[in-house]
Amino acid sequence: MENTLLREHPIGAIDINTERCKGCGLCISACPKNLISLVEREVNKHGYPFVTVNDDAVCTGCASCGIICPDGCITVYRKKKGDVA
Numbered sequence: 803m804e805n806t807l808l809r810e811h812p813i814g815a816i817d818i819n820t821e822r823c824k825g826c827g828l829c830i831s832a833c834p835k836n837l838i839s840l841v842e843r844e845v846n847k848h849g850y851p852f853v854t855v856n857d858d859a860v861c862t863g864c865a866s867c868g869i870i871c872p873d874g875c876i877t878v879y880r881k882k883k884g885d886v887a
Contacts, residue, residue, distance in 0.1 A: 813861065814863025814878055816868075816878055821846045822874070823846060825853065836856075
């Protein structure tokens with residue numbers, strides 16, 4: 803019997819628009835997997851430090867980071883495990 807719960811568990815992918823990010827860090831504290839961190843040595847075209855994804859492979863797709871982002875810089879995609887190549 804196939805484990806449908808495992809097959810249907812979502813896997814997430816986080817897309818961050820670094821040029822719109824102001825580095826507020828709200829998404830860092832919102833991520834339950836601690837996958838997001840601030841890039842301190844670089845700035846975007848507006849002069850702000852920005853955030854990056856550390857390990858997209860373990861994202862659950864909860865979208866907490868995208869929901870809390872005040873500037874709408876984060877998009878979270880979800881895939882079912884069976885759909886992942």
